[in-house]
Amino acid sequence: MSPKNHKVRVGISIGDFNGIGPEIIMKSLTDKTITDFFTPVIFGSGKLFTYQKNLFKLNLNFNYITEASQAQNGKLNMVNLVKENSNVELGKPSEESTKMAIDSLEAATEALMKGEIDVLVTAPINKDEMVKMGFKHAGHTGYFEEKFNKKGLMFLVSEDLKVAVSTHHIPISQVAENISKEKIKKQIRALNQTLIEDFSITRPKIAVLGLNPHSGDGGVIGNEEIDIISPAIKELSDNGILTFGPFPADSFFQPAKYKNYDAVLAMYHDQGLAPFKTLAYEEGVNYTAALPFIRTSPDHGVAYDIAGKNIADERSFMEAIFTAIKIFNNRNDYKDLMSNRLQPKRMPSDNGIDEDLPIESEM
The missing domain is CATH 3.40.718.10 (Isopropylmalate Dehydrogenase)
Structure with missing residues (x-):
């Protein structure tokens, strides 16, 4: 169980980078004090995010790492899955953006199951394109049900x-x-x-x-x-x-x-x-409720029609982050409550002996 002063590690999968995923992720993290509340761990590409950061004129600095276990508190951590430049075609899916969406989701899920992150927040994906690339599920819910071997x-x-x-x-x-x-x-x-x-x-x-x-x-x-x-x-x-x-x-x-x-x-x-x-x-x-791990997402899609226009609203994504943190803390509080609850007192057996009193030794 996490200690009370534990800073929650929030894993973030980037979704389809030709949609609004990177934009709403970065806009959610622009406040310099955000890392006082949690530790972000993005599963993506440094070069991709640098390109989109400059496109949207956002002032962010990332701490590049090779695995989530290396994430540092107080920093915006980026698990750099791809070192090469990405071919960004904002407003339409591509084979490259779909593959990175799958790779990001799988890497983040593996880190979640290994305990390297505490919760997972997923940016929007294009389900149709992912299925064409061999993804077996029509959405995140079925994917997590299979990975965690439980119905969500x-x-x-x-x-x-x-x-x-x-x-x-x-x-x-x-x-x-x-x-x-x-x-x-x-x-x-x-x-x-x-x-x-x-x-x-x-x-x-x-x-x-x-x-x-x-x-x-x-x-x-x-x-x-x-x-x-x-x-x-x-x-x-x-x-x-x-x-x-x-x-x-x-x-x-x-x-x-x-x-x-x-x-x-x-x-x-x-x-x-x-x-x-x-x-x-x-x-x-x-x-995605009723699973052993916590996963949230915004309640909207990839929004290709506004991708690259710098008008995407990040509020639902921010709510997804803080809802995941709140659920994580509530679960821990519930576990504490249940583990520390008073046990019912055992009733004395009907043998003529008061079990609350010491039994005198034989002389």
């Missing part, structure tokens, strides 16, 4: 709104067949534990959305609510997890409704992410 939960978080999704990067035509009572129960349990351990919410209240319009209208527009979602909610509620719903998605995301709950479980990607990105776009963070 795609969880979008902000101060006021937290939304998880039961299914994420699959066609809408496959959503119904990819939900089940047992899967929803498992996801709600994971969400409940995440809210307790990672967000310090003692008794979380979780809202669950229906799959169909109007939550099926009592079976008129579908039976998934009756056959799958409602039974899962009831079983969990009967076992002490505060779970409510299913709610119609079209009317749920009104402040007077969603603010009554600590988190929401949506049934599919756009059902949860469309309202989240509308309500919390500038401060939203994508968190």
